[in-house]
Amino acid sequence: MISGFRLKHGEGRVVMDATLDRIALEQAKAMAARDKLDHEVLGSFSSRIAPSKAGRAAENIAYGYDSFEKTLDQWITSSEHRKNLLLPKASRVGVASAQSVTSHRTYWAMEIAGDYEPPPQLVGAGRKTPPAPKRKPSVQSCRIKLLGLCL
Numbered sequence: 746m747i748s749g750f751r752l753k754h755g756e757g758r759v760v761m762d763a764t765l766d767r768i769a770l771e772q773a774k775a776m777a778a779r780d781k782l783d784h785e786v787l788g789s790f791s792s793r794i795a796p797s798k799a800g801r802a803a804e805n806i807a808y809g810y811d812s813f814e815k816t817l818d819q820w821i822t823s824s825e826h827r828k829n830l831l832l833p834k835a836s837r838v839g840v841a842s843a844q845s846v847t848s849h850r851t852y853w854a855m856e857i858a859g860d861y862e863p864p865p866q867l868v869g870a871g872r873k874t875p876p877a878p879k880r881k882p883s884v885q886s887c888r889i890k891l892l893g894l895c896l
Contacts, residue, residue, distance in 0.1 A: 746817055747830060747838055747857075756831050764797045765839025765856040772806065772854035777843035780850065782808050797837070799858035803829035807853045813840065816853045834859040 748758035772793065775786045784790055784804060794802045805826045810816040820826035839856045 746814065747840075747855075750817070750821065750830060751835075754831055756833065757836065759835055759838040759857065762797070762837035762839050762858070765837055765858060766841060767839070768793055768797065769839040769854040769856045770841035770843070772804070772856075773841045773843040773852045776806065776808070776852040776854070777845040777850070780845045780848050782806060782852065794856065794858065797856070797858050799837075800860055801832065801834065802856060802858035803832050803835075804857075805829050805853075805855040808850045810853065811851060813842070813853070816842075820855075829855075829857060832857050832859065836860055 752758060772787060776782055779786055784806060787793055790802075790804055794804070805820050807816050807819055810819060820830060835857045837858050837860075840853070842851050842853045844851050
């Protein structure tokens with residue numbers, strides 16, 4: 746369903762990823778255990794997403810919907826969640842849900858990520874490093890060579 750939405754809006758498809766599924770499940774379970782909708786219930790997003798080795802990533806969370814289809818519809822109608830669903834160059838996704846034993850709410854988490862792309866090397870005020878020029882062997886004709894000097 747996520748890939749279908751992305752394709753309709755000019756982005757590439759995503760595939761399910763075991764690492765992102767695990768991260769999403771840990772997040773959903775932690776929110777359900779505390780009965781609290783919170784991106785940082787287990788710590789910062791950057792520390793939780795690190796095992797995925799993603800170059801860029803985003804997370805959507807929700808609660809109260811009994812199916813993924815309803816949850817996805819809610820995310821699509823929310824501008825910030827929609828932006829995450831359409832994360833440029835995303836290639837992987839993980840989705841999970843968990844139910845609170847106290848409120849019986851279903852908590853959802855979705856992690857979406859792109860592959861790591863190393864940043865370009867920068868020099869000075871944001872300029873890319875120019876490629877090193879290829880050196881041609883110097884051809885010299887010496888009449889006299891004295892202590893490594895060509896005269």
